[in-house]
Structure formats: structure tokens, C-alpha cells
Amino acid sequence: MAVADLHTKINLQYSSRLSYVSNRLSYSRRFSLRPLPQPHNSRICCSVTSKEVQAPVTVNTEDPKKKPDCYGVFCLTYDLMAEEETKSWKKMINIAVSGAAGMISNHLLFKLASGEVFGPEQPIALKLLGSERSFQALEGVAMELEDSLFPLLREVSIGIDAYEVFQDADWALLIGAKPRGPGMERADLLDINGQIFAEQGKALNAVASRNVKVMVVGNPCNTNALICLKNAPDIPAKNFHALTRLDENRAKCQLALKAGVFYDQVSNVTIWGNHSTTQVPDFLNAKINGIPVKEVIKDTKWLEEEFTEKVQKRGGVLIKKWGRSSAASTAVSIVDAIRSLVTPTPHGDWFSSAVYTAGNPYGIAEDIVFSMPCRSKVNGDYELVKDVIFDDYLRSRIKKTEAELLAEKRCVAHLTGEGIAVCDLPGDTMLPGEM
């Protein structure tokens, strides 16, 4: 069905407000796409014939204080076919996105709104978090979303107060984070970004859906996710993820390239550990065409050295070429990560996500956020995969990335409620983009 058909039954309201929430000054704007009330609606004056379109006219409401601004194309007439179509739609879900004016979001938001993430019957509300510095840009993002005429995008609101923006969030995609600048110590980055994620954890705890799923992208994402979940004690720790799907995708691409196959034939790839240069792309359990990678690619030296390092440092190589970090492929990998949680995992396969280690079957230290192999339970929940094997090489690599995450955790103890921070980070620890 044509996009325009669906839009004919949608009305966009636009309002601005200034409000105080918990003593914080907050400014937010709300663009909302609401189904028009049935034909006897007194607020909107549009003809309601099946294919005929008349210029929209906004008329008085019974309550002048609630006067809606009928906005552009969304004020047009109903279409009965569209009415039929929306009967199959699910209940709207709220998706909060931080760093919404940033580069990754600029790709991601349009994928979310198009339906390619949650499916063609899932209407969504986008709640975009920015800052004073980015507010105008955020308005620009909202305007572009309007101009894209997405049928499933029913509301867009923008704000700078996490306590407002995260209200009733079903998903929180936490992308905004300060980039590491020249001369900045990694410990400083952990502290600065940790404070952002501690605050956002508190806000989620206060106002988000009790079953909100949280995907932390802003770096250092594993430890940011740990800080976030520690500050949100009323939300299950299991609901928090840090994004390592981009690393998994990068690993699949390199294995496909080496084996001379298309990348859809590569499966069972786990990224273990931290989203950093200590991450472990697991070629022991990975398969190509259902056959263990080590039986297809016999060059163990390549697997242990070249392949592993390529995946670990891919982000940095890309930054050197682009002059900025991966944005489009990161957005794609966020889509993959969410879709993997809301759709069935293909038989025998799994996907990587950095999740809370409590009760993990691999002997990895408890109480950190560590990338591991997961299978979907379809409703946004997951279970860890049990049938994976380890050898000495894999174990020793996992130990190294585990040690790094434990060191990061000690570094942010002041933000997780675990006392005084002691920062003794391993010297060679880096984000993928830092080398």
C-alpha cells in the first residue's frame, strides 16, 4: 500500500512546552502522529471520502486551550483502506534514543521509523534525547523524520531531560557519549561518560517501563552499561546490553573474505568480552557453511593473529580513512542486535551481545558486562548458549579481556555504588577506534 494512503489517516500535532521536573529545567518539544478521531471529530475539518483529498483546515476545538495545530500533509483525509490496514497494528512502543543528533542516530532513526527493525505492524514513538548544545540539531532531525512520511512513526518528541524523555520507554538506545579527545586519559573518559550513564540509569529506573530493554552504544560501552544497570536497581540487570554486534559483523566479513564465500554462510560467531582491542573474535566455534571454521580455513596463524587483530582494530582503521568513526555500519549493527532479540534465532546459530555475567556458564567473572553468545527468546529476552567449546588459546584471550573489564570496573566504583575508585587500567587497553 502506498505510504500516502496510510498517512491520510494521521494527524500531526506539534506543541512546545516548558516544564520543571524534579527541579530540573527541561525543555521538550513533541511532534506526535495520532490517528484522527472518527469522522465526527470537531477539531479537524477534512472531507472524508475515499480517494478525494481536500486542503486541510484547522477549526476550533471545544476546548480552546487544547487547540491542535494540524500539520502539513498529515492533515489530509482518511482513507478506508488505510483504516483496514491499521487494524492489524500492534500497540505502539516507545523508543528512547540518546545522542539522537549524532552520526549513528542519523542513520538509525530512519531505520527504526521505516519498520525494518520492529516490523511492518509495529507503530513506534521516538523519544529523542539531546542537550542544550544539540537542541537545534535535534529539531532538524525531527523535521527530517516528518518529511520522510513514515506510516509507522506515530510520535516524535525531543528533549534534554532524561527523566522526561525516558518516560515509559520500552527500549532505550543509549548512543550519546563524549568522544575521547587528544590527551584525555582513558580513566577520565570512563569517569565523564560514566557520569552520563549513571544519571541515565537513574532516570530509566525512575520513569521507564519496568521491562525496558537498554542497548548501550556510547563508549566505553561495556562499562557504561554496567554503570547504567547499577543505577537502575528496579530494572532487571538482564535487560541491559552493550553493543558488540558491529564486531561480530566485522568478524563475519573477514572470515567470508578469507574463505571466499558470501558472508551469509558464516554463522556461530561469538565476540567475547569488551568492545575494545582486547575483544576476542571466536573462530573456534564459528562455522562456514555449517563446517567449523578451522576445518575450512586451515591457516591457524592467520586466524590467531591477522584475523583477530583485524577485527579488534577495524574501527581505528576506518577512522583513519573516514576521519570519523563508523556510523552507518554501527546503526546497521544496532538494527541487527535489536532484531536478534525480537525474532527467533536461526536454528543452531547465535548472536553476540555484551550482557550482565551473573550466572554465566563459562566461568567468566560475575558482575561485569561481557560479550557472550546469546539466543533469542523472541520477546526481547535471551538465553546464553551452553554448547560452546574452549581451548587454551581462547581461554587465555578471554582472560585478558576479562581482566580489562575488571580493571574498568574498579575504575568506576564511585559510580556503581561500590566504594572508592582505583584506576589501574592495563596500558595497552584501547577502544577499537583509538589505535
Ligand SMILES: NC(=O)C1=CN([C@@H]2O[C@H](COP(=O)(O)OP(=O)(O)OC[C@H]3O[C@@H](n4cnc5c(N)ncnc54)[C@H](OP(=O)(O)O)[C@@H]3O)[C@@H](O)[C@H]2O)C=CC1
Ligand atoms: N559500541 C560500538 O560498536 C560503537 C560505539 N560507538 C560509540 O558511539 C558513540 C556515538 O557515536 P557517534 O554517533 O558517531 O558520535 P557523535 O559525536 O556524532 O554523537 C555523539 C553524541 O554524543 C553526545 N554527547 C554526550 N555527551 C557529550 C559530551 N560531553 N561531549 C560531546 N558530545 C556529547 C552528543 O549529543 P548531545 O550534545 O545531544 O548530548 C553527540 O551528538 C561514541 O561514544 C562512539 O565511540 C561508535 C561506533 C561503534
Ligand SMILES: O=C([O-])CC(=O)C(=O)O
Ligand atoms: O572507538 C570508536 O568510537 C569507534 C568504535 O567503537 C568502533 O568503530 O568499533
